[in-house]
Amino acid sequence: MALLNKGILLVIIVSIFLSGSTPNAFSSKALAAENHKKATLSTALESLLSTEPELKGSLAGISIRDQESGNILFEHMSDLRLTPASNMKLLTSAAALKVLGEDYQFITEIYGDGRVQDGHLKGNLYIKGNGDTSLLAADLEKLAKEIKKKGISYIDGDIIGDDSWYDDIPYSVDLAWSDETTYYGAPISALTLSPDKEFDAGTVLLEINPGKKVDEPVVITSIPETSEIKIVNKAKTGDKEAGTSLKVNRKHTSKVVTVTGRLPVNASVKKEWVAVNDPTTYTLDVFQQALKKEEIQWNGTVKKGVTPQIASLITTHSSIPLEELMIPLMKLSNNTIAETLIKEMGVVKKGEGSFEKGLEVLEEELIAFHLDPNNMLIRDGSGISPIDFISANDLSLFLYEVQAEPWFATFSQALPVSGMEERMVGGTLRNRLNTENTKGKVLAKTGTLTSVSTLSGYMESTNGKKYIFSILLNHLVDEEKGKDIEDQIVEILAEY
Structure with missing residues (x-):
């Protein structure tokens, strides 16, 4: 037996000698090849960064990792804290999935504080919101139908909207006044309403069509119809060659929405979303319309208030599950959903639906992903703050760590997909990275603020190698x- 083992050993030694290699030589060659590849990638990226004129005077934090091992392959200013813009939604989404769960639903409740007799509710009717940003006018109509089915056709009292599930602070700390009328700056309320299935809660959708003739006023339809905005139509129909120059404006705290500019006579419908001043009264207004449609009457007023503990539950409506809500949140970069999730995490973990408590929960959850919140500055959940600060290395590490979570498939599938034209697939990347090397191979979150552009996510190169990357460009x-620079970086990476 000993002689046999010696013989085998001799054959191995002779074979290695004849091949001119050793086991260490094999590993050295592999290491050398990998180092050469790194050097080539680094050379290509550093060349771009040093010669790109748009980056002169700007800051570029970049971190690229191997997706399987997490090893850093390239970094540039990677530990510098920079503004992530909507890349903040990566952190908020992951924390929400971890704290609330993929199946989490937001419940809208209808209560009455009196007994029902002969079709009369002897008391007030309450609609209590619990943070459902996916609530539609059609859902309010269904609730009204359920109330009618319960035998209620007359309310001997008030219609009361209850938004007390969250506190009364509608905006994150750094939201600019100039953003308050925009769809991405809508106020946060526990009782809110969306005009369509993009779920820009707290907004009204204006569908604007040209008139039949040049110089006629444009035709504006509000979805849903509500008295919470008052449209002043100053926009005109332009000739076929004229460009679209529509502007929609609502002044701070005002209900008046002024539409100006021109829309060509042959133009298709133009859609504009405008935030309301008070989502709770907006929801109440549309809810009372639904009650009237079901011929439910009342003798009191329509107002805001708090549901008393003695009230009895009449019916409820459940939102879509969180895993479905992730699609518009991430693909369309929906700020209102993100900020609502912050408050919801505050309620669930701290017993208080506030930005302050919700952000405490977010920071606590980041520790589980091996991030140190003390090295960051987190001011909101959507990334609209210009003084949110995080490093590219922290973001790429986070993207590596979340792969181990049971909900990672939901998280990754909610990311925009490069070059995919379908809005709820490609999202904010539907018109980007659509070359042969990158189309459909990049899953990443975009981010944009004035002077800021960011892109972080996952990608597969042409040879099947998978990468994690974070690109934070500031002071542009x-x-x-x-965005062009980000795309160039990803295209370079696709070739390695």
């Missing part, structure tokens, strides 16, 4: 040109 003169 033109943030739109920052």
Whole structure:
């Protein structure tokens, strides 16, 4: 037996000698090849970063990792804290999935504080919101039908909207006044309403069509119809060659929405979303319309208030599950959903639906992903704050760590997919990275603020290698040109 083992050993030694290699030589060659590949990638990226004129005077934090091992393959200013813009939603989404769960639903409740007799509710009717950003006018109509089915056709009291599930602070700390009328700056309320299935809660959708003739007023339809906005139509129909120059404006705290500019006579419908001043009264207004449609009457007023503990539950409506809500949140970069999730985590974990408590929960959850919140500055959940700060290395590490979570498939599938034209697939990347090397191979979250452009996510190269990347570009003169730089970086990476 000993002689046999010696013989085998001799054969191995002779074979290695004849091949001119050793086991260490094999590993050295592999290491050398990998180092060469790294050097080539680094050379290509550093060349771009050093010669790109748009980056002169700007800051570029970049971190690229191997998706399987998490090892850093390239970094540039990677530990510098920079503004992530909507890349913040990566952190908020992951924390929400971890704290609330994929199946979590938001419940809208209808209560009465009196007994029902002969079709009369002898008391007030309450609609209590619990943070459902997916609530539609059609859902309010269903609730009204359920109330009618319960035998209630007359309310001997008030219609009361209860938004007490969250506190009364509608905006995150750094939201600019100029953003308050926009769809991405809508106020946060526990009782809110969305005009369509993109779920921009707290907004009204204006569908604007040209008139039949040049110089006629444009035709504006509000979805849903509500007295919470008052439209002043100053926009005109332009000739076929004229460009679209529509502007929609609502002044701070005002209900008046002024539409100006021109829309060509042959133009298709133009859609504009405008935030309301008070989502709770907006929801109440549409709810009372639904009650009237079911011929339910009342003798009191329509107002805001708090549901008393003695009230009895009449019916409820459940939102879509969180895993479905992740699609518009991530693909369309929905700020209102993100900020609502912050408050919801505050309620669930701290017993208080506030930005302060919700952000405490977010920071606590980041520790589980091996991130140190003390090295960051987190001011909101959507990334609209210009002084949210995080490093590219922290973001890429986070993207590596979340792969181990049981809900990672939901998280990753909610990310925009490069070059995919379908809005709820490609999202904010539907018109980007659509070359042969990158189309459909990049799953990443975009981010844009004035002077800021960011992109972080996952990608597969042409040879099947998978990467994690985070690109944070700050202090840009033109943030739109920052997107071109991000795309160039990803295209380079696709070749390695």
